[in-house]
Amino acid sequence: MVAITLPDGSKRDFEGAVTGLQVAESISKSLAKAVVLAKVDGEDWDLNRPITTDATVSLVKKDDEEALDLLRHDGAHVLAQAVQELFPGTQITFGPSTDDGFYYDFHREEPFSTDDFAAIEKQMRKIVERNDEIVREVWSREDVHKYFTENGETFKAEWVLELPEDQDITMYRQGDQWVDLCRGPHLPSTGRLGTSFKLMKLAGAYWRGDANNPQLQRIYGTVWRNDKELKAYLTRLEEAEKRDHRKIGREMGLFHIQEEAVGAIFWHPKGWKLYSTLEDYMRKRITVADYVEVRTPQLVDRKLWEMSGHWDKFHEHMFIAEVDEVDSAAAEDSKRMLALKPMNCPGHVQIFRQGIRSYKDLPMRMAEFGACHRYEPRGALHGIMRVRAFTQDDGHIFCTEDQIVSETKVFIDLLKSVYKDLGFTEIAVKFSDRPEKRAGTDEIWDKSEAALKEATEAAGLSYTLNPGEGAFYGPKLEFVLRDAIGRDWQCGTLQADFVLPERLDAAYVGEDGEKHRPVMLHRAILGSFERFIGILIEQYAGKFPVWLAPTQAVVATITSVADDYAEEVTNALKAAGVRVECDLRNEKINFKVRDHSVKKVPLILVVGAREAEEKTVAIRRLGGKAQEVMSLDAAIELLKSEAALPSGE
RNA sequence: GCCGCGGUAGCUCAGUGGUAGAGCGCACCAUUGGUAAUGGUGAGGCCGAGAGUUCAAUUCUCUCUCGCGGCACCA
Numbered sequence: 180m181v182a183i184t185l186p187d188g189s190k191r192d193f194e195g196a197v198t199g200l201q202v203a204e205s206i207s208k209s210l211a212k213a214v215v216l217a218k219v220d221g222e223d224w225d226l227n228r229p230i231t232t233d234a235t236v237s238l239v240k241k242d243d244e245e246a247l248d249l250l251r252h253d254g255a256h257v258l259a260q261a262v263q264e265l266f267p268g269t270q271i272t273f274g275p276s277t278d279d280g281f282y283y284d285f286h287r288e289e290p291f292s293t294d295d296f297a298a299i300e301k302q303m304r305k306i307v308e309r310n311d312e313i314v315r316e317v318w319s320r321e322d323v324h325k326y327f328t329e330n331g332e333t334f335k336a337e338w339v340l341e342l343p344e345d346q347d348i349t350m351y352r353q354g355d356q357w358v359d360l361c362r363g364p365h366l367p368s369t370g371r372l373g374t375s376f377k378l379m380k381l382a383g384a385y386w387r388g389d390a391n392n393p394q395l396q397r398i399y400g401t402v403w404r405n406d407k408e409l410k411a412y413l414t415r416l417e418e419a420e421k422r423d424h425r426k427i428g429r430e431m432g433l434f435h436i437q438e439e440a441v442g443a444i445f446w447h448p449k450g451w452k453l454y455s456t457l458e459d460y461m462r463k464r465i466t467v468a469d470y471v472e473v474r475t476p477q478l479v480d481r482k483l484w485e486m487s488g489h490w491d492k493f494h495e496h497m498f499i500a501e502v503d504e505v506d507s508a509a510a511e512d513s514k515r516m517l518a519l520k521p522m523n524c525p526g527h528v529q530i531f532r533q534g535i536r537s538y539k540d541l542p543m544r545m546a547e548f549g550a551c552h553r554y555e556p557r558g559a560l561h562g563i564m565r566v567r568a569f570t571q572d573d574g575h576i577f578c579t580e581d582q583i584v585s586e587t588k589v590f591i592d593l594l595k596s597v598y599k600d601l602g603f604t605e606i607a608v609k610f611s612d613r614p615e616k617r618a619g620t621d622e623i624w625d626k627s628e629a630a631l632k633e634a635t636e637a638a639g640l641s642y643t644l645n646p647g648e649g650a651f652y653g654p655k656l657e658f659v660l661r662d663a664i665g666r667d668w669q670c671g672t673l674q675a676d677f678v679l680p681e682r683l684d685a686a687y688v689g690e691d692g693e694k695h696r697p698v699m700l701h702r703a704i705l706g707s708f709e710r711f712i713g714i715l716i717e718q719y720a721g722k723f724p725v726w727l728a729p730t731q732a733v734v735a736t737i738t739s740v741a742d743d744y745a746e747e748v749t750n751a752l753k754a755a756g757v758r759v760e761c762d763l764r765n766e767k768i769n770f771k772v773r774d775h776s777v778k779k780v781p782l783i784l785v786v787g788a789r790e791a792e793e794k795t796v797a798i799r800r801l802g803g804k805a806q807e808v809m810s811l812d813a814a815i816e817l818l819k820s821e822a823a824l825p826s827g828e
Numbered sequence: 829g830c831c832g833c834g835g836u837a838g839c840u841c842a843g844u845g846g847u848a849g850a851g852c853g854c855a856c857c858a859u860u861g862g863u864a865a866u867g868g869u870g871a872g873g874c875c876g877a878g879a880g881u882u883c884a885a886u887u888c889u890c891u892c893u894c895g896c897g898g899c900a901c902c903a
Binding site: 282290291292293379380381382383384385388389390394395396397399429430436437438441489492493496521522553555556557558559560565650651735737738739740765766767768769770771772773774775776777783785787788789797799804806 | 861
């Protein structure tokens with residue numbers, strides 16, 4: 180007798196071992212049809228796995244949110260089976276579910292092509308139609324190893340030997356022929372997967388994520404509970420594509436990149452207006468926040484990088500310039516090696532080191548919009564988001580250990596306020612604590628970790644822990660913001676550093692008259708201007724708030740009789756500091772409105788004979804239908820205030 | 829860097845072993861109009877670069893280069 184308790188508290192008795200599917204059948208036919216997974220005492224169980232002892236059982240239906248992960252995992256298996264049926268000799272490796280689908284990594288001498296997708300999808304549909312039974316089997320490690328070795332599945336054979344000794348090794352049999360090593364759970368049969376899936380892309384991936392290992396071929400797919408969901412997902416992807424900063428950047432004429440300067444940006448007039456507006460805004464904010472702005476050299480002798488430790492660890496990511504010593508007779512054929520700075524911190528320490536610093540000078544908040552170069556791997560480059568030449572909104576706060584908490588808190592408040600001005604309100608924090616290889620004593624780490632945590636909490640932010648992911652010189656906070664379509668971007672950072680001040684001999688004189696080491700807090704809010712502007716473009720889909728828009732307003736005439744007045748309006752707005760253009764083209768107003776709307780100009784000021792006569796303007800906002808007629812003076816005041824930089828209030 | 833895919837007009841994309849195509853944009857002409865496309869005419873191309881096969885290559889093959897999607901990387 181097995182007694183099954185259901186979620187509503189009711190009990191059912193069964194003669195002997197019973198499966199989740201049988202429990203469902205005992206309740207109703209429709210439930211038996213819809214169910215995909217059993218939860219036995221809270222644990223995921225395959226529907227056809229026998230339950231032999233009394234248990235609490237709840238059933239997951241295909242419509243339930245929870246079912247997605249299972250369906251996707253089964254999608255991966257059906258893909259793997261289809262591929263092996265179509266391409267004998269292909270080895271299977273791993274195939275997990277992902278956030279919106281699954282992938283499966285294969286090993287095959289011949290490359291797959293996306294042209295194969297149609298055939299593979301067709302085969303997957305056949306497997307679903309066949310409704311192959313999926314059965315969980317417990318095997319011994321030796322049997323699994325033998326099985327895969329005999330079948331030429333070297334990756335699987337290697338993997339099984341590394342599974343923990345004390346764990347049951349489960350194999351899932353799918354149909355008569357096909358078996359895969361898997362933890363499960365799975366559907367009872369392939370038919371329950373349905374056909375709301377689609378193969379998405381093909382990519383290379385390294386065996387076990389290590390670039391030293393052989394490369395496998397990864398096929399990505401997506402799975403949903405029904406066709407409507409699948410379609411919605413594909414639409415969502417299209418929407419994201421429309422926001423792509425590379426596409427919008429080209430359409431709006433913001434920037435370009437060309438072969439001769441890979442990883443660096445040619446900013447066009449409109450793009451640079453956006454950039455410099457963001458820079459003006461950041462300068463305003465940090466000035467109010469008591470930072471001092473500095474500028475440090477681009478090219479710095481190798482010696483400094485050796486002292487700071489960068490040469491040792493990162494020189495292959497640095498751009499090197501080698502020059503002949505031309506003006507030194509003593510060093511006739513000697514070379515001098517310089518490197519473009521990949522970071523600003525060593526430069527800032529040099530400024531801090533000039534003269535004698537007192538504890539009264541601390542905290543010293545030093546900021547630089549620092550242009551850095553890093554030799555990023557080619558495959559890492561992406562539009563203006565990941566480049567080799569970029570500008571950080573960098574800053575280093577030199578302070579005492581006792582000031583870490585208050586400085587962190589002040590920084591987080593500034594960061595939150597900046598993000599809010601820029602349109603981001605959902606912020607997550609990741610806290611990375613001490614890594615295994617680190618500098619500094621445990622005592623110092625205890626202190627700095629506690630300080631960062633305390634300050635984060637005091638600033639009203641919750642955080643998730645990233646154990647062991649801190650920098651070698653100190654713990655770090657990373658600030659992640661969520662954009663308008665739910666994507667996460669890591670931008671800001673705050674890192675406590677006890678090492679660099681030591682290496683570069685930064686010191687201040689304390690109250691006691693003795694020399695002390697300051698702590699350095701490395702911090703950035705945007706991260707880099709280039710990347711952040713990319714994020715802003717995608718966040719707003721190019722439709723920037725007035726204060727950020729490269730062109731804030733266009734004055735457009737209806738007929739040429741209003742030309743003189745239109746120029747008068749334009750000049751008045753220019754004088755008021757508004758970025759405005761004048762459109763006197765011999766075109767219909769419909770055409771002009773459409774043209775400037777497509778170009779995403781936030782405000783269109785329409786003037787015709789009537790407005791010229793009455794000294795008014797008709798304002799139309801981007802995306803809106805309504806127009807508001809007001810006096811020129813009122814319009815100037817309105818635009819002036821909307822065009823102004825926000826101040827974090 | 830690795831795997832797969834791609835590069836044709838300013839942009840989006842057709843196309844072909846034998847003289848290169850469309851839409852939008854651009855220029856010019858006409859049109860003076862009331863809130864998302866007025867009509868006409870025209871210009872615009874080393875078909876990414878180099879080599880090979882061929883009577884002939886934008887088209888087929890190879891190398892390079894750049895881009896795209898992942899992987900690895902992101903101090």
